Amino acid sequence: MSELPDGLIAFGPMANCTLALCPVEWSVFQYQPSLAANALFIAIFGVLMVAHIVQGVWYKAWSYMGCIVAGCILQIIGYGGRIMLHDNPFDFNAFLMQIICITIAPVFYCAAIYVQLSQVYATTPYISISRFNPKFFYWIFIPADVVCLVLQAVGGALSATGSTFDAVAVGVDVSKAGLILQVIVLFTFLCLSADYLFSLKRKHPGQMSKQMRLFLLFILFAAILILVRCIYRIVELKDGYFAPNFRHQPEFIALEGAVMCLAVIFLNIGHPGPVFHPRKKGNQDSPELRSDDLPQGEAEPK
Numbered sequence: 001m002s003e004l005p006d007g008l009i010a011f012g013p014m015a016n017c018t019l020a021l022c023p024v025e026w027s028v029f030q031y032q033p034s035l036a037a038n039a040l041f042i043a044i045f046g047v048l049m050v051a052h053i054v055q056g057v058w059y060k061a062w063s064y065m066g067c068i069v070a071g072c073i074l075q076i077i078g079y080g081g082r083i084m085l086h087d088n089p090f091d092f093n094a095f096l097m098q099i100i101c102i103t104i105a106p107v108f109y110c111a112a113i114y115v116q117l118s119q120v121y122a123t124t125p126y127i128s129i130s131r132f133n134p135k136f137f138y139w140i141f142i143p144a145d146v147v148c149l150v151l152q153a154v155g156g157a158l159s160a161t162g163s164t165f166d167a168v169a170v171g172v173d174v175s176k177a178g179l180i181l182q183v184i185v186l187f188t189f190l191c192l193s194a195d196y197l198f199s200l201k202r203k204h205p206g207q208m209s210k211q212m213r214l215f216l217l218f219i220l221f222a223a224i225l226i227l228v229r230c231i232y233r234i235v236e237l238k239d240g241y242f243a244p245n246f247r248h249q250p251e252f253i254a255l256e257g258a259v260m261c262l263a264v265i266f267l268n269i270g271h272p273g274p275v276f277h278p279r280k281k282g283n284q285d286s287p288e289l290r291s292d293d294l295p296q297g298e299a300e301p302k
Helices: 035-059 062-087 092-122 135-161 165-203 208-238 247-269
Strands: none
Touching: 035 062, 035 247, 062 092, 062 247, 092 135, 092 165, 092 208, 092 247, 135 165, 165 208, 208 247
């Protein structure tokens, strides 16, 4: 596909163009990805991953750590692919590395957010405030997150195996479906979370601990940033890989790379460890909230 004069191929599994043979304008991006920006993102996600590993081991927050670390590893692989594209913008394997790994990485961050906020709603003394049983968040949002992951991964795979522009377009459409579903699921989750927290504030004002408020603040900020990023990626892929929206590097750096770095930083700051797994003598690493994280005057749930 994308055959050019003299038997040159610019895009696809059979691509044989290099910068020595073809101008960069013939590549799918029509630019060389920034070496400095992508190296910086690899360094940032690497540092944040190490920080999450340290926090996860210290607080024994294994599931949260696993989700975030998986996302960071995918980001590092993806930006590694973009560095390879800097050297050769026609490298199809590098293109697949970045399009698949960077696209699906936030799904793992969403899983961590869904699990932790569901845990908050399940352990608070005011469960009745929620319009839904807290188990609803597990039964609906985690499976939906898995579907988002599958759609985005399958879309990337279809793009990899497509031998025509139409076949690649099918893969792009499947990836977009996964991103759109992710936006719907995440937006719904944020609306339900906001409804619960506003109800809690209205009916029991001033009774949530500062530590819990900070945890919720940062983890919800991270979720909002992921939502913004997903909306951007839908717009970017709206007309496929060969459209102008897909070829703006500054927007990608700002709304994909920088936004996701900030989201993972917020997930570091809003780590659930101090709330759910405090390092105190006699603590059994229970997932329940500590007594000083419960509203004043309430007993710790048994």
